Amino acid sequence: MSAAVTEADQTTSTENTGPREGAFGNAVALACRECSHRVDLGPFYACPECFGPLEIAYEFPAITRAEIEAGPRNIWRYKALLPVPTDIEASPNTEPGFTRLLEAKNLAAELGLARLWVKDDSTNPTNSFKDRVVACALSAARELDAKVFACPSTGNLANAVAAAGARAGIKTVVFIPSNLEQPKQVNSAIFTESLVAVDGNYDDVNKLASEIAGEEEGWAFVNVNVRPYYAEGSKTLGYEIAEQLGWRLPDQIVIPVASGSQLTKVDKAFQELIKLGLVEDKPYRIFGAQAEGCGPVATAFKAGTDAIRPVKPDTIAKSLAIGNPADGIYVLDIARRTGGAVEEVTDDEVRAGIVLLARTEGIFTETAGGTTVAVTRKLVETGQLDPELETVVINTGHGLKTLDAISGQVGAAATIAPTYESFKATGIA
Ligand SMILES: Cc1ncc(COP(=O)(O)O)c(C=O)c1O
Secondary structure, eight states: OOOOHHHHHHHHHHHHSSTTTTTTTTTEEEEEEOOEEEOSSSSSOTTTOOOEEEEEEEEOOOHHHHHTTSSSSSSGGGGGTTTTTGGGGGGGOOOOOOOEEOOOOOHHHHHHOSEEEEEGGGSSSSSSSSSHHHHHHHHHHHHOOOOOEEEEEESSSHHHHHHHHHHHHOOOEEEEETTTOOOOOHHHHTTTTTTTEESSHHHHHHHHHHHHHHHHTTTEEEETTHHHHHHTTTTHHHHHHHTTSSOOOOEEEEOOOOHHHHHHHHOOOHHHHHHHHHSSOOOOEEOOOOTBOOOOOOOOHTTOOOOOOOOOSSOOOOOGGSOHHHHHHHHHHHHHHHTEEEEEEEEEHHHHOOOHHHHOOOOOOOHHHHHHHHHHHHHHHHTSSSSSEEEEEEOBBBBBGGGHHHHSSSOOOOOOSSSHHHHTTTTTT
16 A cells, blocks of 8 residues: 555556445545545545645435434444445444533533533543544555554554554554653553654654655555545544534534644534534534644634644643644634634643543543643633533543643642541541
């Protein structure tokens, strides 16, 4: 599987070793997000005409809410809207999705919002939303006959790829920056023997992965050469929010941004649901959340420019530490089109966001969620979020993966002798 994209490749892929009939469900082609040029479905991610990013184009059948609701309680209930085969449930996968949407009354009161929900994706199989995208990428890797399942990652993706590959019985190789949080490294190493820590930041790791994808045959890098299939998995987060709200779109939604893929796919999901007549067409506002130590999209948004200047990340929010975000330009476009914004917060605010969500809703989020909660607070304080409108924030990952970021913020245990007097002396009772 080569990452290079030429017309010759496309012909070869469809005539000789093309995917089996129905391998990608209702997906019909790959379409360029810049110039709309179409190519056949295959392991391609860049437009052969203009080098813009390719994404999946579909011909959807009529589909009803009842048909979706009759499906399994995981992302495959939406399989008709994904580039996966109709018998997708037959193959071993990690079956993520249908995570809880919790009404967060305590947090709403704290932030001064009328109605607020937390979409809690920390309960996915490897405790982040990345299990969604990886499940779709795994299906594509199988259909494209990949021998190795791989990724460059800021941590969560590596965990999800390693776990899904283990369950599917396919060799996995995951690449991470060497300064990654230890729990995220262990969470990958437990599933794969091939965890590669690269002496550099995520953007260096990504560059290396693209080079390997171009050199090695049979490697499916989930977020490089099968990125169009992978990215579609993030739509399920948007579908679920609408379904769990009773087939309604929220008024406002706050989403963390690293590459920006997840944010753009939630917008795509909402648009598809409207077009399919599954939800009422109504305005919604999408907000992006970044940390100041890696906020290139927030910086560009505030400057009112489309020119996203790459940065060298320096933040505790390592899962969001992508200095040169592939989908940043589309995030800007969506934030502007929907009347949203992209905002950033300091590392101290990220830590405070983690504690706030834990103390108000009993949800332990990682630094990405802390960033999202802190940005939500800032958006309310600066009048960018309307406090009267219904708001959803996404918790994308679990706090046990980033314990170091927060352990200094919470009080130590009161160590006492095993006597009632000692306990009384603590002043807790
Ligand atoms: C926990 C968490 N939240 C959010 C993101 C951002 O996702 P995206 O790259 O799609 O913007 C990541 C990316 O790795 C992540 O790990």
